[in-house]
Amino acid sequence: MTEYTLPEPVVRTDHARELARDLVVIPNRGVQLVPNVGIIGGTHSVLVVETGMGPGNAAAVLKFAADHAGGRKLYLTTTHFHPEHAFGAQVFTGEATFLINKAQAEDLATKGPGYLEMFRGLGEPVARQLEGVELVAPDLVYDTSYDLDLGGRVVRLRATGRAHSKGDQVVTVPDAGVMFTGDLAEAGQFAIFPWFPPHDTDVSGTRWIEVMRRLAAEDPRLVVPGHGDIGGPQLLADVRDYLLSLREETWVRRDSAMSEETIVEEVRAVMIERHPQWAGREWIEKGVGCLCAEHAV
Numbered sequence: 001m002t003e004y005t006l007p008e009p010v011v012r013t014d015h016a017r018e019l020a021r022d023l024v025v026i027p028n029r030g031v032q033l034v035p036n037v038g039i040i041g042g043t044h045s046v047l048v049v050e051t052g053m054g055p056g057n058a059a060a061v062l063k064f065a066a067d068h069a070g071g072r073k074l075y076l077t078t079t080h081f082h083p084e085h086a087f088g089a090q091v092f093t094g095e096a097t098f099l100i101n102k103a104q105a106e107d108l109a110t111k112g113p114g115y116l117e118m119f120r121g122l123g124e125p126v127a128r129q130l131e132g133v134e135l136v137a138p139d140l141v142y143d144t145s146y147d148l149d150l151g152g153r154v155v156r157l158r159a160t161g162r163a164h165s166k167g168d169q170v171v172t173v174p175d176a177g178v179m180f181t182g183d184l185a186e187a188g189q190f191a192i193f194p195w196f197p198p199h200d201t202d203v204s205g206t207r208w209i210e211v212m213r214r215l216a217a218e219d220p221r222l223v224v225p226g227h228g229d230i231g232g233p234q235l236l237a238d239v240r241d242y243l244l245s246l247r248e249e250t251w252v253r254r255d256s257a258m259s260e261e262t263i264v265e266e267v268r269a270v271m272i273e274r275h276p277q278w279a280g281r282e283w284i285e286k287g288v289g290c291l292c293a294e295h296a297v
Contacts, residue, residue: 020176042150051088058088079182104167177221187228212240
């Protein structure tokens with residue numbers, strides 16, 4: 001990963017936006033390494049989706065959530081184990097029940113320390129937010145699906161299987177038609193491929209496509225991506241179509257025995273031409289590398 005030189009990755013709770021009754025999103029405001037954070041309420045409990053990166057951000061999220069809850073029981077979940085989404089869970093200890101899927105819990109335990117060190121190396125703004133991080137185990141772990149009753153509102157937690165990571169989780173609020181995707185979907189940027197061989201090769205472009213096909217078929221009213229602006233169901237279709245085109249352009253060149261370096265150069269040019277306004281161009285190369293590795297699978 002390249003060094004982070006952009007604005008301080010800080011969650012700003014004063015920008016919170018209500019999407020439906022008792023359902024609030026703290027948007028990332030386009031700031032990298034800041035996730036969209038969700039607060040979902042029922043009559044007796046409130047679920048927080050994502051912690052923000054590090055104890056400082058998590059403390060701000062917890063305060064906002066506790067104020068919103070007004071004494072209701074708190075739950076915490078995270079869409080996957082990456083630092084800006086989950087590395088603030090320690091702040092919620094004793095204040096909320098931390099609930100994630102089994103694969104994500106395994107990711108957190110086995111790969112969390114390595115990601116902590118990797119992200120600390122991105123530069124001072126990131127290292128500052130990660131100061132004092134302690135990785136904590138979840139209180140509750142489910143296998144593939146969990147329906148959380150908040151009181152008059154059931155929130156569905158679903159493990160998607162390996163895609164952006166092994167432990168990806170989608171959170172849906174059926175009565176409001178809202179879906180939180182984590183980094184399975186981003187708005188206005190190229191899909192984030194955490195392809196870091198030999199250290200981490202769990203991302204799967206081919207499985208990611210299948211996951212996005214399923215999510216797009218659910219046709220939610222609103223989609224809260226991991227990063228970027230909240231959108232409608234077209235956001236899911238856009239990610240699906242991008243991944244399909246990335247695979248097609250990569251594999252047709254792989255079939256012709258081009259070098260991976262040439263494939264990256266050509267596919268990058270094609271994708272930028274098709275999506276000139278999208279950010280995160282550095283992730284195209286990672287996606288091509290991943291799909292080259294999956295070509296013979």
